[in-house]
Structures are given as C-alpha cells and as structure tokens.
Amino acid sequence: MPARPPRRRLPAPDGPLAERLVAAADDILEQDGLAALSMREVARRAGVTHGAPLRHYRSFAALLSEVAAAGFRELAHAVDEGAAAVPSGSPSTARLAAAARAYVACAVKRPGRFGVMFRPELLDVEHPAFVRDATHAFEQLVRLVRAAQDAGWRPDTDTRRLAGSLWAGVHGLATLWIDASYAAVVRVSSLDDALEDQLRFLLGADAAPGRAPTTANHEREE
Amino acid sequence: MPARPPRRRLPAPDGPLAERLVAAADDILEQDGLAALSMREVARRAGVTHGAPLRHYRSFAALLSEVAAAGFRELAHAVDEGAAAVPSGSPSTARLAAAARAYVACAVKRPGRFGVMFRPELLDVEHPAFVRDATHAFEQLVRLVRAAQDAGWRPDTDTRRLAGSLWAGVHGLATLWIDASYAAVVRVSSLDDALEDQLRFLLGADAAPGRAPTTANHEREE
C-alpha cells in the first residue's frame, strides 16, 4: 500500500485571493451566466476550497457586491472614455450619445455582470464599495449632462433629473436587448440600429446623424 | 389505538388546478418575491402536493411562462384602458403618456411578476401563450404610436422602431425604480415625479403638462 503523499501547498496563486475571487466570479458570469454563479463555484474556479472565500467576504452577497462595484467602475470608465473621444466643437449632445453607446456596449459585453449590478436582492446594498462606485458612475453622467446643458441642450431642465431620464432611456434598451425582448418584437437587424434609433429619439438627429430616417415606414391606417 | 380515519377527498377546490396554480404563483410573487417562488411553494400555496402541478405543466418553466403570459395580458389591458381614458381632442402624445403611466403603474403594482416577464432564463420562451401575449402587448403599443403619428407626432419615423424606443424609455424607468437604483442616485421624491420627468423628456411638454419646469435646477459649473 503506497504511503499517502505528503500534503503540499499548491504553488502561490497569482494574487491575493480576494481579488482572484472577484475575477473568478466575473469569469463564471461571462462563460456560464448568473444561474451558474455560487459561492462554491467561485471557490472552485479560483482553485480553493469552498470555505476559503468566507475568510475574505462575510457572505456571498458581500462578494457579489464587490463584483457589482467593479462593474460600476468599469462602466464609468468606459463611459468616460467614450465621451472623451468626441472632438470638441461637436454638437452639444454628441458626447452624451458617445457615453450612451459606451454604456450599452459595456452592458452587452458582460450581460451577466451587468445584471448583477441591478439585482439588489442578491447584493448587500449597503456595501461601501458598491454604494461608492454606483454613485460615482451616476455623478459622472450628471457632469456630462451639465456640460451638454451649458452647450445649449435642454437648458431649463433640472440636471440630475435630466440625467436620470437619459439613463433610464438608455438602460431600458440595454436590458431589453440583453433579455431578448426587444429583438423579439421590434423588427431591427442589430443592436447598433436599435441604439441609433434610441439616440435619435432621446437626443435628436444631431446626436446620431449617421442614418437619416429615409427608410422610415410609417404604418398608416388603411 | 384509534383506527386511522379513512382518507377523504378535500372539498372541491375553487377552480381547475391549472389556473389556481398560476394564481398561487402570483400570490407568492406579490407577497414574498421571486426568491420565494418554487414549484413546491406553488403547490403548497394551492393546497396540493408538490407532484400535482406536473400533471398540468410540463415543468416549472412552463408554469412560469403561463404566469408571464398572464402578466402581459394584464399589462396590455391596463395600457389599453389608460390610453382609452384620454379624451379625444387631446394632444397627439397624450394617449401615449397615459399608456406609459399605466405601464409603469402595472409594473410597480406587481414588481415580482413584472420581473418574471423579462427573465427568459426562467421561462420557456417558445411557450405559445407567452409568445402570443407578449407580442400582442407590443402590437398594441405600435397601434397607439401609429395613431399619435397620424395626429402629427414624429411622422417621419418608422412606427415599430419608434414604439421600441418609447417602450425602452418607459421600461427603463420602471425597472430602475423597482430595483431601487433610480431613487438611490436621482434626487426625486416620488415615482410620479420621476415618471412625469420621463414623459416630458420622451414626449415633450404637451404630454405631461402638469408641472412646469419652474423648479429646474441647472447645476452650472462654478
């Protein structure tokens, strides 16, 4: 009977476990979706036993809140980059349109994580990083809206509320696209098309000038 | 030792079990939320053993699809009633605004069920009643949009796409309100306020004339 081999430590993992766990959760969300996400699966993916994560996060909800916070950070960064890439001198709404495109692209690129960010029943909504990063993302949108107002767009509307309206308009398209409801009933060939429609609707033709509505099909009563 | 009492049939339930199961699922969603919803809990609530539902629905997903279909039917009905209550002679967008208010009211009244309607991973998205009722609800919106176009609102935009844009704009507010994200960052005192903002943003001042934007607070750069 062979002697039981001495228990060895695995080679050092590639980083502090706390961060690797968040990365593992992201992987699971991207590859297998929210339904496959659990504390135990995260531990498996990170190469530790299922008790280990609880040394770093008080609960599964706390880990998910960290995942959501990271999602808001990446979202804010993508939106910022999108808006910053618009040349100065563009119409007042052009930066908002670019921000909206970045928002939707980010959501659709990682729909699982995006979903977690808006599922408070899975999260600890008091989690400091979550509150901080979600708030920060919205404040950034407020700044973009304010700049557009300073450049003449809807100057008489309350800035935060205007930001909220724009957010809801863009967020609605993102979620309806992700859950496949939009494409199931609106006859549209791609998300890009739907998004440009939405931007023209929300911001006007200046913001999404690429396609003129020449193909409009106004279904008239017979 | 007392003789075991003869097993008796319970008194006849108040309706065919298939329908009672959907009603029980609705109850659970309303009272305890989606997290509490399971095949077994539905059976418990309906007063039958947990095997019974499978005589009527092939799977839990099939039952949920029936719940979602009923949700779309009720949504379509509420939207229709809301739009129909607008007196003729009102501005072209007034009916759309009323429809949007009904949509949001319906969503917020039963947030659990509304959530299920847009969670394809829980449903059998090929379920005939689900497909039929979801499609029908959207087609009804298309008719309202077409009527508004006939009355002069955005006449040069493709009707279905315009309906899709409006839907996304209203749906986004509903979901962000339900998951508490909206109120967490936008300073708004009630859903009604947020909704009127949204309608003014999406449809213009004619649609939501109640509140003039006199309290606008354009946060200017310092």
Added chain:
DNA sequence: TGTACATCAGTGAACGCGCGTTCACTGATGTAC
C-alpha cells in the same frame, strides 16, 4: 338500477443534487527574543 371497467388527477416517498455557512484543524509564515 346495477356492474365492470378504464381513466387520470392527485399522492407521497424517493432520487440526486447543490447550496451557504460553521467549525475544529493544520501548517506555513512572520515576529520577538
């Protein structure tokens, strides 16, 4: 009116599963002396 039979909705035990969390432990590491 009575009897034999088929139907089938609902029962309840069982299967096999994965979950979040707890907890006594081990063993590598860093620190104090």
Added chain:
DNA sequence: TGTACATCAGTGAACGCGCGTTCACTGATGTAC
C-alpha cells in the same frame, strides 16, 4: 543563527436546507353494457 510562539489563510467534513423531477399507487369519477 536559533528557538518559541502567535497568527491566520485555507482545509475538509458536517449541518440543515430546499429544490425539480420521477414513479408506483390510490381512489373518485365517468362510461359502456
């Protein structure tokens, strides 16, 4: 340079739970004769 000690991240067994689905059954009901 060597020793004693405390720390604590990670282990792995266990707890108790609920889940969706299967399946042989029972027993009330409707039908055929």
